[in-house]
Amino acid sequence: MTERLYYHDSYLREFEARVVDTADEGRRVYLDRTAFYPTSGGQPFDAGQLNGVRVTEVVDEGDRIAHLLDGALTAAQVRGEIDWVRRYDHMQQHSGQHLLSAAFIEVYGMDTVSFHLGEAVSTIDLEVAAIDPDQVRAVELRANEIVCENRPIAVSYHEAGEDLGLRKESDREGVLRVVSIDRLDRIACGGTHLRATGEIGPILLRKLEKVRNTVRVEFLCGLRAVARARADYDALARIGQTLSSSLDEAPAVVAAQMEAARDGEKQRRKLAADLGAYQGKELYDATAPDAAGRRRLVRRQAQGVFDDIRSIAQSFTAQPQAVYIGVIEDPPSLLVAVSADAGIDAGKVLKSALTEAGGRGGGSARMAQGSVPTKDLLEKVLGHF
Numbered sequence: 001m002t003e004r005l006y007y008h009d010s011y012l013r014e015f016e017a018r019v020v021d022t023a024d025e026g027r028r029v030y031l032d033r034t035a036f037y038p039t040s041g042g043q044p045f046d047a048g049q050l051n052g053v054r055v056t057e058v059v060d061e062g063d064r065i066a067h068l069l070d071g072a073l074t075a076a077q078v079r080g081e082i083d084w085v086r087r088y089d090h091m092q093q094h095s096g097q098h099l100l101s102a103a104f105i106e107v108y109g110m111d112t113v114s115f116h117l118g119e120a121v122s123t124i125d126l127e128v129a130a131i132d133p134d135q136v137r138a139v140e141l142r143a144n145e146i147v148c149e150n151r152p153i154a155v156s157y158h159e160a161g162e163d164l165g166l167r168k169e170s171d172r173e174g175v176l177r178v179v180s181i182d183r184l185d186r187i188a189c190g191g192t193h194l195r196a197t198g199e200i201g202p203i204l205l206r207k208l209e210k211v212r213n214t215v216r217v218e219f220l221c222g223l224r225a226v227a228r229a230r231a232d233y234d235a236l237a238r239i240g241q242t243l244s245s246s247l248d249e250a251p252a253v254v255a256a257q258m259e260a261a262r263d264g265e266k267q268r269r270k271l272a273a274d275l276g277a278y279q280g281k282e283l284y285d286a287t288a289p290d291a292a293g294r295r296r297l298v299r300r301q302a303q304g305v306f307d308d309i310r311s312i313a314q315s316f317t318a319q320p321q322a323v324y325i326g327v328i329e330d331p332p333s334l335l336v337a338v339s340a341d342a343g344i345d346a347g348k349v350l351k352s353a354l355t356e357a358g359g360r361g362g363g364s365a366r367m368a369q370g371s372v373p374t375k376d377l378l379e380k381v382l383g384h385f
């Protein structure tokens, strides 16, 4: 049975221990005692080293704790050292989670049904259908007030079954480890916790997400919250710089710019359509009719999109006895438009020509478009009109 040193001293960073068993050729090590916290109760494992060999994972096997190493360990006696930056971060998030869950109850009576302490962000799931932003702000403020009050956080041991006034009933039997925040919260928990709420540092509530019957609240505590606020400020400052606006005005300026861009695009499309109408008429006038009186124009371009060609084709074929063919070489495609009196069904003729050439497309009797696999095949399709 491994003695769990972190139960009694969550600030213990270094320790000496005896190797009692190994497996996996010395890469899976069991000690008589350890300060390494194994993944359990929602808190991730501690990293660190045993005699200088890196610990890659710590597993709770019930009575024993397995230390998984990235090299073999042969010594009988070890000196262990946990990665304190990582552990202290976990302590800030975990104590912060207890405080936050209690604050949601204190302010709005909202229960936490589950939580997750993640590598980047952590979440709690609240047993409510919805939360409005004002409620989030109120709880965030209350939680940070309790941080500022620097209330003691204590660990105590009790027999299960006693009336312990816990936030959430525990189904464990025997001795319960209870973590309490002075005048706020009591809950059974095996995690590593801070000595007082002040060490949690700032608590930031961020994204809300509806998950089944709960609302998932993303939160960050301590130095994570500081790093996040710094990244947020940097991003917002860049946006402000680009817009030449203050940070507070940036959202309104962005909304106004988006609106202006949408208006501009609408205007551009209308002008392009107007221009296409003029060009179509002009091209019709400049195209000589053949012996049958039909005006047929093939216009080629290296690249482009049909949207720009369509209004020209429409205008051209609004005139009598007209056939307009727009050809784009890359990707090889074409658009065919005909006047009502041209005596050709553009959709039908193009479809059969495309099928023959291994291409695809179609359209109405007056206008159709399609594509072919290679540029050479365009000429074959053109021959049908």
Ligand SMILES: [Zn+2]
Pocket: 041, 094, 098, 188, 189, 190, 191
């Ligand atoms: Zn806990």
